[in-house]
Every structure is written in C-alpha cells, then in structure tokens.
Amino acid sequence: MALALAASAETVVNISGVGAQKFTVSIQVANGAYSKCLAKNLEISGLFTVRGDGTIKVSGASGAMKAEGRGKVVSSAEAFSDDKSARMAARRFADAMCEAFGNQKGFALDRVLFLNRGKSAGRGQVRPSEMCVSYPDGYDVKQLTGDGRMTIFQRWKDRDSVMYISDLKGSPQVWELDTATGTRRQKWSLKGSPDGIAVSPDGTKVAAILTVHGNPELYVISGDRFVRLTNTPLASEGQPAWSPDGKKIAYVSNEARNPQIFVVDVATKAKRRLTSKGRENVDPDWGPDGRIAYITKRGGAQIAVMSPAEGDVSAELVTPEGNWEHPSWSRDMRHLVASRDKALFIIDTLKDGDKPRQLFGASGNFISPVWQR
Numbered sequence: 001m002a003l004a005l006a007a008s009a010e011t012v013v014n015i016s017g018v019g020a021q022k023f024t025v026s027i028q029v030a031n032g033a034y035s036k037c038l039a040k041n042l043e044i045s046g047l048f049t050v051r052g053d054g055t056i057k058v059s060g061a062s063g064a065m066k067a068e069g070r071g072k073v074v075s076s077a078e079a080f081s082d083d084k085s086a087r088m089a090a091r092r093f094a095d096a097m098c099e100a101f102g103n104q105k106g107f108a109l110d111r112v113l114f115l116n117r118g119k120s121a122g123r124g125q126v127r128p129s130e131m132c133v134s135y136p137d138g139y140d141v142k143q144l145t146g147d148g149r150m151t152i153f154q155r156w157k158d159r160d161s162v163m164y165i166s167d168l169k170g171s172p173q174v175w176e177l178d179t180a181t182g183t184r185r186q187k188w189s190l191k192g193s194p195d196g197i198a199v200s201p202d203g204t205k206v207a208a209i210l211t212v213h214g215n216p217e218l219y220v221i222s223g224d225r226f227v228r229l230t231n232t233p234l235a236s237e238g239q240p241a242w243s244p245d246g247k248k249i250a251y252v253s254n255e256a257r258n259p260q261i262f263v264v265d266v267a268t269k270a271k272r273r274l275t276s277k278g279r280e281n282v283d284p285d286w287g288p289d290g291r292i293a294y295i296t297k298r299g300g301a302q303i304a305v306m307s308p309a310e311g312d313v314s315a316e317l318v319t320p321e322g323n324w325e326h327p328s329w330s331r332d333m334r335h336l337v338a339s340r341d342k343a344l345f346i347i348d349t350l351k352d353g354d355k356p357r358q359l360f361g362a363s364g365n366f367i368s369p370v371w372q373r
Contacts, residue, residue: 023047023070023101026054030061033083034090040137041094044357046334046348047102056101058093062086067097074100087139098332107330110372111135111179112337113154113162114344116143117365129367131164133179136330136337136346136371138360144179153197156372163187163206165194174206174221188221198240198249207240207249218251220266229264230271241284241292243308250274250284250292250308261294263308275312285336287329288373293336293349295324303327303338305349318349319356331373339367 025048029035038058042048048056056069063079074096080086095106117129128148134141145151147168154164163176169186172194177184192211199206205222212219218230218237230237235255242249243263250263256273259280264271275281278298285293286308296304296312300321307314318336327338327347336347338356342365345356 022049023056024054025050025056025058026052028059031086034086037087037090037137037139038094041091041108044136044346045098045106046354047098047104065093070101072100084140105332107136107332110331112369112371113156114369115151115367117367134359144177155197155199155370157199157203163199165197191226196239198242200242201244201246207242209238209240229269239283241286243286244288244290250286252282274308277312283326285328287333289333293327293329303347319347326368328369328371330371337369337371339369342366344369
C-alpha cells in the first residue's frame with residue numbers, strides 16, 4: 001500500500017497545570033528526515049514546542065546528537081545511513097528527551113495497528129479490510145495483510161506479534177501474525193460468529209464475544225478450553241477489554257436496553273455495571289494505570305475517561321462531540337489514538353491539552369486503531 005503522507009500544520013496550544021508546561025526546542029540538524037521526524041514526535045508528546053529560539057537546543061549529526069538546555073544534556077551516539085534509519089534514531093532520541101526533560105514516558109516507538117477498510121464487492125458482500133501499522137508520527141506505514149478478505153478485531157499480543165480474526169479459510173479463525181516477517185499461524189477456529197476479541201496482558205488467553213448459544217456472550221479461550229463468563233439470553237455482549245492485571249474484563253452489554261459498559265471477574269464470573277450516563281457507552285480500553293477510556297453518546301459521540309472503581313460519576317470528557325470511535329491508550333497514559341471520519345487522530349487527554357492531531361493525510365478508510373504499549 002503506497003500512502004502519500006502529509007502532516008498538516010497545527011496551531012500550538014499553550015497548556016498549563018502540573019506536568020503540562022511546554023518546553024521550547026530548536027533543532028539544528030542537517031539531515032531533513034531526522035529533523036522532521038524528531039520535531040513531529042516532540043510536538044505530539046505534548047511536552048515540547050519546536051521553534052527557532054528554543055531554550056533546549058538539538059544539534060549534531062549521525063553518530064553524535066545532543067540536546068542541551070535547562071541544565072540537562074541528552075546525547076546519542078546512534079548512527080544512521082538512510083532516511084528510514086534516521087527516523088528510527090529520531091524516535092529513540094525523542095523518547096529520551098521526553099523522559100529527561102518532561103519525566104514522561106515517550107511513545108515514539110510504539111506503533112499503531114489499524115484497519116484500512118475497502119469498498120464492498122457487491123450488495124450483501126463483506127467489505128474487505130487490510131491490517132496496517134504506523135508509527136505515531138505517521139511515517140513508515142506498513143501494510144501487514146493483503147488477502148482481500150475480512151480482517152477484524154486486530155490486537156497486539158506483544159511487541160512483535162498481533163492477533164486478529166479473519167475468514168481466510170471460509171469461517172472465522174483467530175490468527176497470530178509476526179509484524180516483522182509477515183509469517184502467521186492459525187490459533188483457534190471459533191465457535192459461532194465472533195464479535196470482538198482482546199488478548200490477555202500475558203498473551204496466553206483471548207477474551208472473545210461468540211454467538212454459540214443463540215446470542216453473543218463473553219468467553220475466555222485458553223488452549224482448547226472455551227470458558228463462558230456471561231449468560232444473558234435476552235441481551236448481546238461485545239467489545240471486551242482486559243484489566244492490566246488480567247483478573248477482570250470490561251465489556252459492552254445491552255442487557256439494560258441501551259449499550260453500557262460492565263466489568264466481570266474472570267475467576268468468579270461476578271459482574272458489575274460501570275456506566276449509566278448517556279444513551280450509549282461503548283468501546284472500552286483499560287489502560288495500564290487502571291483508567292478506562294471509552295466512547296459515550298450524550299449528544300454526539302465523545303471520548304471519556306473514568307475510574308472503574310467509581311464508574312462514570314468519575315468520567316471526564318476529553319474530546320468535543322464528533323464521530324469518534326475506538327480509543328486506545330498510549331504508554332504515557334496521557335494520550336489516546338482514536339478514529340474519526342475515516343482518519344486516525346492522537347488525542348491529548350489533559351484538560352487544556354493540544355487539539356487532536358491527525359496521524360497522516362493519506363486517503364483511505366482508516367478505523368479501529370490499537371496502540372502498542
């Protein structure tokens with residue numbers, strides 16, 4: 001897939017609050033690929049503003065890079081030989097600057113997995129979708145599948161591999177794919193029609209929504225065992241998300257008539273409702289710090305963040321109304337990636353944070369982003 005990437009200019013928004021002060025950075029590096037990639041990653045971190053008179057100055061060349069200012073020095077001896085290796089070096093340097101100057105985990109090397117949905121082959125036909133991966137700066141996009149078939153519910157298993165559902169053999173199966181080599185293997189043939197999967201934090205199990213007994217229910221698949229966690233014959237479940245410790249699963253159910261987010265204990269199967277505000281609450285993503293990001297409809301669709309211990313009484317809205325879908329946390333637990341209007345955006349969840357930034361300006365129908373962390 002050839003994507004013509006174009007990062008649009010954004011108005012810098014000065015933000016305030018604890019840990020939210022922006023540092024100004026000037027970049028004096030001759031290599032254009034390095035400079036552009038470093039500037040993009042510093043700005044999307046929410047910590048830096050790049051301008052000519054920055055108080056932190058980045059200078060040097062391949063094999064000898066230095067950022068100096070505010071009483072600190074960050075240096076790198078990493079060499080690069082072409083544009084791609086220059087961008088990789090810039091991403092590593094951006095992450096080092098985030099930690100050194102902002103005490104914030106960088107995410108420049110954490111790729112975003114997403115789907116590019118094609119057009120239907122005809123009436124009643126399934127729309128094909130291909131799985132792709134990009135860095136948060138929008139450069140070096142790579143297409144991972146090219147089957148012209150249904151590819152859905154892609155999730156990271158670890159840093160190097162992903163799991164997803166495809167009907168490559170005619171019926172739905174869970175596949176595991178190595179993102180570097182492209183090799184894949186079938187993990188499970190699914191019982192019934194699938195409606196969402198999530199990989200456990202340790203990568204050994206999958207939470208799956210399967211229609212086996214007449215309606216979609218939540219299961220955990222491990223080895224050859226399919227353990228059913230919900231029993232709602234008059235309702236449908238969907239969109240599972242594991243807790244960071246792997247002991248609970250958040251999911252969506254319409255047992256309360258309209259879709260709401262619930263949580264179930266994997267060991268005891270005890271469940272609890274988390275949301276009630278708004279006519280619909282969907283797409284949960286459970287972050288490493290324990291907070292859940294999700295889509296709430298209280299007018300238009302917005303992204304909200306809540307503590308599962310308190311439910312949606314603790315919810316904070318982090319976007320204006322729009323066609324937002326599928327938020328996914330970054331490792332810094334400050335930013336999200338989400339889709340809107342066939343494009344992907346990075347969202348700063350701080351109250352006075354930057355406006356959403358589009359990953360790239362290529363044409364396509366980009367949906368369902370999942371951030372590596």
